[in-house]
Amino acid sequence: MISDEVKAQMRAIAARYPQPRSAMLPCLHLAQQTEGYITPEGAQAVAQAVGARVDEVESVVSFYSMYTTKPLGAQVIKVCTSVSCYLRGSDALLARLEERLGVKKGQTASDGRFTLDMIECLAACGMAPVLQVNGEFVENVTPERADALLDRLERGEGVGDMGSRWRLTEQGGFTTAGSTTSASGDSGEPAKENS
């Protein structure tokens, strides 16, 4: 359900732009975050907030890959399969996850706990192969780390300290690999998708 409070939030987002229609994408993110996917009611609320017709909202929804019009699992795992991840074993990673979760890419497990999918280049190529869990990065996902991650997720512990932190290497480069402690300025807690 899209509450009056969420509708007010949408109007507040629209006020940040010279033209309210520009708030289309952030309002759709909010609708999806609220209801889990873009419902007819969500599309209607966005249409009202940004001053567009519902069919215009639907046209936008169908263009952008992050929006979904059907419910997903509680934890959405997206594996990058673009070239740098491909070169370092993303296909084997995806196969490993398919095997353990008992679903194929693009599918949601019958208990609704997990959705598994592939995604295009996630801007993490130096830490390949990579995946995201509800938008949170996990990088350098070796088979062992994939198993450890799924163990955590199945226990409902989230990504935790397997999440990414940038650090400076001895060679003067930056990576998130090889360390669980942060030497960089990225101090906060990992992000949840679209929040």
Next chain:
Amino acid sequence: MTINAPNTPETQSLPLGPYPRIVTHAFDVPNIDQLEVYRAHGGYEALAKALRDFQPEALAEEVKASGLRGRGGAGFATGVKWGFLPKESARPRYLCVNADESEPGTFKDRMIMEVSPHQVVEGTILAAYATRVRHAFIYIRGELPRAYQQVERAVREAYEAGLLGKNILGSGYDLEITVHPGAGAYICGEESALLESLEGKRGYPRLKPPFPALVGLYGGPTVINNLETVASLPAIVRLGAATYAQYGTEKSKGTRVYCLSGHVERPGNYELPLGTPLRTLIEDFGGGVWQGKKLKAIIPGGSSTNFLTPDQIDTPLDFESILAAGSMLGSAGVVVLDEDTCIVGAVLRMTEFYRDESCGKCTPCREGTYWLVQLLERLEEGHGKESDIDLLNDICDNIAGKSFCPLGDAATSSIVSSIRLWRDEYIHHVRAHACLVGPGANRKRDAAAV
């Protein structure tokens, strides 16, 4: 291990040493994402200096003098690009910072936003001031929620500290910044598609001309700069254009954040002066090809650029040298392929990306990328014909330059250059029904024997 810096009279005289980190100079400072820490390390001093010492036109001249060129891909001179905005216009003018980072092989902008978001904000204010813009947008790729949160928080903190909004630092200059999330579409990194997306529409590219500098966001004059470009501005203002311009080559000034990935021992982001040889990046910094293997191919500027070969490893990483070597520096996403990589398989994977990300507006790109994937799949699986190889080239010829935007052109780079360089390997797939190297070499030979 220490890096063997070139010990020449030129490098010895450089003010910050031969391999300075200019854009990423404070990235190893704990909590540099916090406003007070950023300020304690010189943050927002460039902004204060610019507002105090420079009129907007003078700031644009300073950036022009620094030689800074766009870090998104095309490498156009930033100060010159700003100069395309009309002096007067009926509609408001806008700045859009392009942080829709999604070119395969590229992961610098995400790092800059996550680690040093106030640098992004400071750079955005500098660019907006130089172009007399009163409302700027930072368009951040939707799949990067952490980067979005960091930049969004930094903007909020900057407002509270009087660094944004009305009368910034008492200068009389007003600026609003809106942080905007994308929603999953590579095409929105193309500047006119970005504008459509920012207007709340499908991200279809616009026909140019008119160029955004004249008719852009909401029809107003608009400048679009890559995120690393604006993140370079605070250092340029702080150090002075002359110091910045001492790095790099005659036509490619300063440093770039090279994104090193693929089959190397130490992948990562390395900020190095433009003109640093590929060999230095790959071998000295990156530790060379992994597992002691030999080098097969290098993609120098993201998956939209032509392959280079091992004999070109001494090519300097600057716009002109990479162009002369037959490719483009692009987004500086350097992807390394080892000797056991099947080139057809790798090209297939890159082409699938463009098929999936083609927005569908222009027929040559929409249909062509689909056909390319079908042909490459057939070849990779060992069912192809030799005529397929020329057919690939023919389709590429019918895509390149025949669409609104460069996405289709980008799809053809890896195909055309790999057929030119490794045609024998394509032919091997046809004749042996197997890959020449890699796991597909045995698997398919076995399958053919059954």
